[in-house]
């Protein structure tokens with residue numbers, strides 16, 4: 001298989017002990033990725049290698065003709081990511097079996113064994129920060145909802161501690177689905193019904209479904225999307241879907257570096273137009289969508305045809321490479337500017353932004 005971007009940071013790595021320090025995060029690093037994280041690295045190279053099995057996964061367009069994007073992820077773990085030349089969808093070339101994925105989310109995803117920083121947040125802190133960031137979700141849904149959001153059934157799938165739901169008033173029935181008991185228990189104290197599990201556990205048709213940073217984790221896309229279809233009120237249920245879009249890299253997200261997006265819990269990486277076409281093929285229609293991929297879809301049942309966005313996605317990835325190179329230059333220049341000047345420049349920039357808005 002050929003590479004789309006032939007650059008050494010995307011090639012398979014074999015690191016010796018002392019090389020790891022080179023990739024540890026520091027504030028003044030000129031090149032931000034890859035970033036070595038010990039627990040993550042060990043989890044996939046020791047536990048997962050011993051207990052999990054990778055199986056080949058086909059593109060969702062079923063026409064397999066791929067180029068390699070990377071053989072390594074953002075934390076130095078060897079893992080192959082490809083792009084399909086028939087549709088432009090980016091995905092993991094091989095992925096773990098269902099039972100491995102279940103084991104990972106149930107027993108490791110929110111633990112120190114996988115992520116050394118995770119438990120620094122209590123359930124209450126997590127809830128509050130999710131409430132704050134979830135305000136955007138409420139505002140957007142409120143804007144596009146044809147009636148007042150009262151007396152509705154609202155479901156947050158993979159919603160962590162459920163903080164986003166707290167933005168909706170208590171006339172609504174609120175449901176949280178996730179796997180981490182301390183978060184589920186906390187949500188119960190906030191008038192939220194907690195259910196352990198994923199989308200399969202929903203036994204009714206909600207008015208609003210929130211899937212924030214969830215769909216890119218689906219290792220069984222076909223099954224999950226069919227289940228999503230089953231619980232839709234046709235032309236009515238609002239589906240809020242969010243994840244980082246490939247087309248926003250060129251605008252400076254992750255310093256323009258696609259490698260910064262790559263990590264093993266993600267099976268898919270979407271650009272907004274590839275995602276929209278994918279949803280269209282399953283009968284969903286866009287109500288709102290931006291390049292960060294904050295979106296609202298409704299189910300109409302009308303199935304659209306496949307559109308090949310490979311070339312467009314390729315252009316976006318190559319544009320992002322330019323942004324990355326400019327960012328590296330900026331990082332080098334920053335090293336030679338004294339701190340007080342940097343602070344001053346930031347102040348002016350912020351004032352300018354305030355003035356403009």
Ligand SMILES: [Zn+2]
Nearest residue numbers: 059061084087
């Ligand atoms: Zn494809």
